[in-house]
Amino acid sequence: MNALQHPPRRSALYVPASNPRALAKVGGLDADAVVFDLEDAVAPEMKEAARSHLLQVFEARRPGPHYRVVRINAIGGADFDADMRTVARCRPDALLVPKIGSANDVRFLSEAALRHGLGAELRLWLMVETADALAALDDIVRAGLGARPRLEALVVGTNDLAKETGVFAGDGRCYLVPWLMGVVLNAKRHGVCVLDGVWNDFADTAGFDAEALQSSRMAFDGKTLIHPSQIAPANAAFSPSAAALEEARAIVAAFELPRHAGAGVINLEGRMVERLHLAQAQRLLSLQAAIEARGRGR
Incomplete structure (x- = not known):
């Protein structure tokens, strides 16, 4: 199997679930996937409100072409079970899980999904954003392919990787590239989608274009985004010329x-x-x- 058997994943826009105005605009966006974020984009004191807003979005059943993903908080954390209960009620297309560090984490997640009644139709996206994840990636992917929900995509968290390791993320990401290519290679080997990390300065359109071009040449299937203005250039970068x-x-x-x-x-x-x-x-x-x-x- 190869990743092109999946629908296009050129652009995956993070939308804070704590921001009702942003949530209301999602239906008009041309992103291939929308990631409703309960994790990094939501302050601790706003977690419960974010879950409530998210339920309202899914209960409204507004039409749209997007693949709908929910990013929860890390397994074992204070918000994990509440997030999983919310996902069980929302029934998104996929679940994005951060801070995965081992195959045991994937197995724990699979057991939790079963406990919360999440069905086989749900797909699993995993963040690759820690040194542990990079070191154990092959085992993590193998566990994900045997899990329920089944692994569909790897998502690189370049900001967290740089933060945890101290590696310099500038100069065309030259020091990150070996790790990024390792993630891409593993994804291609196992036939799962792989998405690049975000470009932080959404006002720097030239910088985004350059990094998206680099990503496509590295064989990423798409890129995660933080602003709607990045959708069109991402779609262009990951579409055939x-x-x-x-x-x-x-x-x-x-x-x-x-x-x-x-x-x-x-x-x-x-x-x-x-x-x-x-x-x-x-x-x-x-x-x-x-x-x-x-x-x-x-």
Whole structure:
């Protein structure tokens, strides 16, 4: 399996569940996913109010194309059980869990989900934001794929990684890149989606564009966002370009010619093209079809 079997996840916007005005605007946004945040974006004294606001949003059942995710507080914390009860009532598409550090955390979470009556239709997103998570990532992913809810996506928490380790996060994230590529590699190996961390300065659009381009070249499936102004550039960065689509269609068409039936390698306008390139082209076209289908669903 590979991550393109999932719907597009180019843009995942964090929305504080404690902010009714922000919650009211969600339906008009073009993000592929909306992450209703009960964790970092909510002050401790606002946690209960945030859960109440979130219930109102889901009970309203407003139409929208978004994949709806709820980020809860860390397992074992004071808000964990209350958050899980809220998720059980809201029934989002996915649950995003922060501060995961081991496969045992995933197993604990799975038991808690069962205890709270969360069904198999719920999907699991996990934050990768600690040194422990990086060190145990393969075990964590394997546990997640065997868990209920089943793991669907890894989400990098670059701010927390930098805070915990002290690594310098500037200069194009050059010191973070080895860790980020490790997360991407693990996700691709196991066929789960992988989303890059946030760009903090939403007023710096050029900086965001540069980091989103870097993310797409590193094979992230999308990026987490903190402001609606970042949605359109994120969607553009993680969508196939017109040139890439043209090339992909040419490769598929060439392999469909009768004279190339059963061929492992063909000559396409002076270039050697193998079946691995055909598979890449088909994945790209599948992604584009999924993006277009999502657009029609708005």
